[in-house]
Amino acid sequence: MASLNISNATKKYDDLEVIHGIDLEIQDGEFCVFVGPSGCGKSTLLRMISGLEEVTSGQIHIGERDVTTMHPADRGIAMVFQSYALYPHMTVRENMGFGLKMSKVPTNEIDKKVNEAAEILHLEEYLDRKPKTLSGGQRQRVAIGRSIVRGPEVFLFDEPLSNLDAELRVEMRVEISRLHRELGTTIIYVTHDQVEAMTLADKIVVLKDGLIQQVGTPLSLYDDPENVFVAGFIGSPTINFVRGDINGSKLSIPNLKTIKLEIDQSIASSHSELLIGLRPQHLTLVESGDLEVEFTEALGDISYVYLKTLNGERIVVESREEKLPSTGALVGIKAKASKALFFDPKTELRVK
Ligand SMILES: Nc1ncnc2c1ncn2[C@@H]1O[C@H](COP(=O)(O)OP(=O)(O)O)[C@@H](O)[C@H]1O
Ligand SMILES: [Mg+2]
Structure with missing residues (x-):
């Protein structure tokens, strides 16, 4: 588990700056949601934290460690995406353990970790099945399981529920909330859906055009928005x-x-x-x-x-x-x- 600190971080693609000097502090164990309209820079910021995207200027710390230029694999993070490409020819157990196998973790240790993750995700009875026999929600849980087995200090989720139908999204929201309570891990979760943000977050970061508009608890953003954008973005109906x-x-x-x-x-x-x-x-x-x-x-x-x-x-x-x-x-x-x-x-x- 770890806290996360972003200090004056910017991102440029060629000459185009899309993240403009972000400062943000995320506490150890906190569930932090980045929310904002499409194109506001949520994924870019998340990918900068993960190391999949280079930081143009500024610093990122995970706990005490400066990870700004560190390789993604060394940062102690795990990322879950919207499209959860599972290996179709592997069972759930093999999919979940694959990353550890590649890292040459001993088989009995992999088994132990996969079993633990399967228990947390209620996937025990599906461990020997192939992904194609699972529902969308179950597949998404396998993708999360793949991350859990690596014991990350920080979980990053990029719109993990966008491909699921409305009912399943609500169900998975409850699951992810429960997962956070059980693991106690710091989570950063990206969504464009303000209802998802309101129901999941300890802390919401509202982004627009690569800038933070406001940071606060769901209720503080609802009751006390600092500008027209936040007032209009948070709350349903508008x-x-x-x-x-x-x-x-x-x-x-x-x-x-x-x-x-x-x-x-x-x-x-x-x-x-x-x-x-x-x-x-x-x-x-x-x-x-x-x-x-x-x-x-x-x-x-x-x-x-x-x-x-x-x-x-x-x-x-x-x-x-x-x-x-x-x-x-x-x-x-x-x-x-x-x-x-x-x-x-x-x-x-x-x-x-
Ligand atoms: N590889 C890239 N090259 C150039 N521009 C990019 C690249 N990736 C993202 N962008 C731009 O950066 C901005 C933020 O994108 P993104 O972080 O994907 O937004 P969000 O996830 O909030 O929808 C957008 O204007 C997008 O067009
Ligand atoms: Mg995105």
């Missing part, structure tokens, strides 16, 4: 943004007249306009208003109501009521004022 005008000390939202929010004098005197973030979870429907119901989604215990303002802005409200308004009806909304988030429309930074 947070609603509306424009607010400041006149004197009063904040009014032209398109949502039923919502009354207080702002501090200091904000009022330094801004004439704000971008207001209202999460669907913090809004409730009221009877009279000028918002048109476009459609509703009933999921059982909760529903989402999609509304349109007079000038065409979309607003989503989460509802726990059994009776939903009908499409085309006019309704109003109220907001939990303490949960409203204010942003500067120009800098897109949070205003507190």
Whole structure:
């Protein structure tokens, strides 16, 4: 087990810099998730940690060791990818032990490690099968098993569940969480799926365009985003943004007249306009208003109501009521004022 420290790390492909000076500290045993849209640099950063990609400048430490220029095999890490190429002609046992066999580990030791890993991954009864007789989730567990047997100090996962169907993804999420609890190993996990990030992580690192936007626990990013990007990326359905005008000390939202929010004098005197973030979870429907119901989604215990303002802005409200308004009806909304988030429309930074 080990902590990990990244200091001012950059990556250039020829003249194109794609990672711009990343500083990050990951604690021993922590489950850290890199999340961000496609192309933001998640895989590149992970591959820099693994040694599969050279670091252009900066340093990477695993525990006390400077691994910046170290060969991947010497770093004490193991990586699990989205495409888990297993050897089709080998059994599960052989697939899992293959890396150790190549490293000339004695057979009885390989057996012991493979059996231990199979027990952790609930793969004991499949050890003598070939990969083609396994389900997608079982194959992915074999790929993870291949890494576990090597006893890495840090596990790196790059979108390991993207190829699996939705139900299996949820199941594997639980498995990976359990695996982390049982092994206690430091994990760095890359995903573009914020729900996956929220459910797995001790610590989330939100990336955009090769830069860290914010680092924090899932709930701190949800409650306390530092900018418009993080507020919009974390949370499902996506947070609603509306424009607010400041006149004197009063904040009014032209398109949502039923919502009354207080702002501090200091904000009022330094801004004439704000971008207001209202999460669907913090809004409730009221009877009279000028918002048109476009459609509703009933999921059982909760529903989402999609509304349109007079000038065409979309607003989503989460509802726990059994009776939903009908499409085309006019309704109003109220907001939990303490949960409203204010942003500067120009800098897109949070205003507190
Ligand atoms: N080998 C490469 N050569 C040039 N550009 C690359 C290479 N690999 C990745 N990139 C670029 O680096 C950026 C980050 O890519 P990547 O780390 O794969 O993003 P993510 O994993 O977040 O989707 C992208 O703009 C991508 O086009
Ligand atoms: Mg990637």
